[in-house]
Amino acid sequence: MVSKDVVKLVEEKALALRHHIVDMIGLSKVGHLGGSSSCADIVAALYFYKMKNDPKNPKLPERDRFLLSKGHAALVQYAALAEAGYFPKEELKKVKELGAMLQGHPDMTKTPGIEANTGSLGQGLSIANGIALGLRLDQKDSKVYVIIGDGELAEGQIWEAAMASSNFKVDNLVAIVDRNRLQATGAIADRFNTNPITPKFEAFGWNVIEIDGHDVEEIIAALDKADEVKGKPTVIVAETVKGKYISFAENNAAFHNGAMTPEQYETAKKDLESLKV
Amino acid sequence: MSTKSQRVAYGETLVELGKENNNIVVLEADLGKSTMSCLFQNEFPERYFEMGIAEQNMTSTAAGLALAGKVPFINSFAVFTSGRAYDQIRQTISIAKLNVKICGSSSGLSDFGDGSTHQAVEDAAIMRAIPNMTVLVPVDAVETRKMVRAAAQYDGPVYLRINRNDLPIITDEDSLFEIGSIYTKREGKDVVIFANGVMVSKALEAAQELEKKGISAKVINVSTLKPLNESIIKEAVKGYKAVVTAEEHSVIGGLGSAIAEALRGETNFPIEFVGIKDVFGTSAHNYDELLEYYGLTAKAIEEAALKLVGNQGGNKL
Structure with missing residues (x-):
């Protein structure tokens, strides 16, 4: 069990990330509010509890790697990188503008702390496998974390990669499914059903841990438990809510990628303010 | 005029490179006996990844290996490396100019028996259209050797269009090959x-x-x-x-x-x-x-x- 202070720190960071996400979209931009908010607690736990990383030295050889396979949720990673100090928070205001360091999807050539260009869905787990295999060849003990969307599980390459992870016994990799149950146009179960998730990964030879993806204690416990599993890959299936803590966006596919009215922006900020401990 | 196949020269050169550089890794999609990546497998099994019949995953995995500092060569028939895994080459490898070498083997009509599904008539066009991509087309086995070495030395994605059959040797061992020269x-x-x-x-x-x-x-x-x-x-x-x-x-x-x-x-x-x-x-x-x-x-x-x-x-x- 980690201390209450650690949990509180991660919760505070997660709240800060959500504020950044709302502010990045603001009143003039369209952005992936829903899917960025659904994994904010997980991303906060990775950057501010779990991962070895050095914002002043983004290429630190011993660092753990983080990939956002669901690259459209880039806002949450930008928020985490800025909050950690990889670049000034002022950059967040310029997200997705011409010439900006922060692109619509993660771009390692422009943004410190981004490990790979992702966003064409279905590819992040394969990339993570490659990094993990490379680290293993060099006998490095860094870990690779990759967040995948549950809608993204429709991509066939995910399952090619899932087979590869277990075929090569990649145990220095942890996949996390941000299971918010919505894709761009609505409920996954009503459209192209990627459920059930856990039995699929088990059948593919994975160790599966199911958690509440908004319970920071559970997230931390799962990340720590994954370290103990040897000889097979681990996936954390995190039950989440799209748009979590933003009342009008929760479970609302319209905010997969949307703009906010001034009233919605005020509501979002108030919703988040009310979470202050 | 003597003849030799480019693919054998390719496989042999991979082995030479493997001896010189521990970071060379090779990925294959079950065509190693055709692409001749099997020669590397025999010498360096720990740096050879049989990725199964799953070219898209192979390609993105190579991107990851490159991100970890390796120099991956991925292998399949040209029609599959350029076509089946086009998006993987474009999105992760080419945008970030990752150091992945793509072997398009049995290119053109050189896999003569297998017909239209296996003959790459448009692979060079596809690869040439991608920004940051280098496209190399060896004339013979001798140039293939130099080209594979040049590709390994160059930092960035390279597509190698390798012919399957014995072709006349028309370059000599001593002549220079540089990427970008004619x-x-x-x-x-x-x-x-x-x-x-x-x-x-x-x-x-x-x-x-x-x-x-x-x-x-x-x-x-x-x-x-x-x-x-x-x-x-x-x-x-x-x-x-x-x-x-x-x-x-x-x-x-x-x-x-x-x-x-x-x-x-x-x-x-x-x-x-x-x-x-x-x-x-x-x-x-x-x-x-x-x-x-x-x-x-x-x-x-x-x-x-x-x-x-x-x-x-x-x-x-």
Whole structure:
């Protein structure tokens, strides 16, 4: 069990990330509010509890790697990188503008702390496998974390990669499914059903841990438990809510990628303010 | 003239590189006995990844290995490395200019028996259209060796278009290969024939026949399809009357297109393409029969040149 202070720190960071996400979209931009908010607690736990990383030295050889396979949720990673100090928070205001360091999807050539260009869905787990295999060849003990969307599980390459992870016994990799149950146009179960998730990964030879993806204690416990599993890959299936803590966006596919009215922006900020401990 | 297959030279060079550099890793999609990546597997099993019949995953995994500091070579038939895994090559590898080497083996019509599904007639066009990509088309086994080494040394994505069959050796061990250079194989005065791959030896044959008809043809091996320096191409045609291009590839998007792009804006300057005329491949009993069927012959190159300069028309540039 980690201390209450650690949990509180991660919760505070997660709240800060959500504020950044709302502010990045603001009143003039369209952005992936829903899917960025659904994994904010997980991303906060990775950057501010779990991962070895050095914002002043983004290429630190011993660092753990983080990939956002669901690259459209880039806002949450930008928020985490800025909050950690990889670049000034002022950059967040310029997200997705011409010439900006922060692109619509993660771009390692422009943004410190981004490990790979992702966003064409279905590819992040394969990339993570490659990094993990490379680290293993060099006998490095860094870990690779990759967040995948549950809608993204429709991509066939995910399952090619899932087979590869277990075929090569990649145990220095942890996949996390941000299971918010919505894709761009609505409920996954009503459209192209990627459920059930856990039995699929088990059948593919994975160790599966199911958690509440908004319970920071559970997230931390799962990340720590994954370290103990040897000889097979681990996936954390995190039950989440799209748009979590933003009342009008929760479970609302319209905010997969949307703009906010001034009233919605005020509501979002108030919703988040009310979470202050 | 001795012959050797490019794919054997490719596999042998991978082994040499593997001995010199621990970071060389090889990924295969169950065609190792055709691509000859199996030679590397025999020597370095711990750095060889059999990725199964899953080219997309292989390609993105290679991207990850490159991100971890490795120099991955991925292998399959050209039609699959360029086609099946196009998006993976584009999105992660090419945008970030990752150091992945892509072997498009059994390219063109060289897998003659397997028919249209396995014959890559448009792979070079696909790869050439991707920003940051380098596209190399070896003329023979000797150039293949140099090319594989050059690809390993270069930091960035490279597509290698490797032929399956025994082809004439027309370069020598001592000659230089540099990415981005073109190589004159025969001097001439009237017409320039730009060719690559198997078509270079056919262009040299055509040049001999043209000589008998009073037409002097310069033959240039364009083994780097991309990057292709416009000024080098313009310089190469200065003082000539016409250009013929010859490639074992569709006339759309390959060498002919690249040369035409380089020479755009030059007025009253005739160009003719010898290539596959926007159709798919088909099965045949042997390679030569198939090349003949698609008009990829010395005779076709000769006729293209005669059509342009046979009447000694046209203006010199």
